[in-house]
Amino acid sequence: MPNYCVNKNAQSNGDYEVHDLASTRRCLPSPSNRLNLGYFASCSGAVAEAKRRGYRMANGCAHCVPACHTR
Template sequence: MARYYVNKNAQSNGDHEVHKQGCSWMPADANREYLGDFANCHGAVQAAKKKGYTSADGCYHCCNPCHKS
């Protein structure tokens, strides 16, 4: 299990990226929301969408299987 966070600030394309704890691209503390502990990024992205981040997407670097191409 790993801890996952969503960036509160959208990227220029409107996506809110989901990051795994320890990612080099993790947003600053004030700009992220804790999603919970998950076995993989798929559960974390779904949790972000349930919290209202409907365009949640996995980080290319730490959640690549959940990153939209």
């Protein structure tokens, strides 16, 4: 089951990207900018958790979580 984090810094469009911590694509935020979300069976659960934690414009990373990338 993948372990996810959210970037605590918003992108220029206001999105907070959710990342798979096992990614090797060089898209992960620096450790100081990550909020660990935990393990989820699917990225939709991780995005929902990020929104529950206050990152209401959470979106999957286009590179490591493309199934939940909507913009």
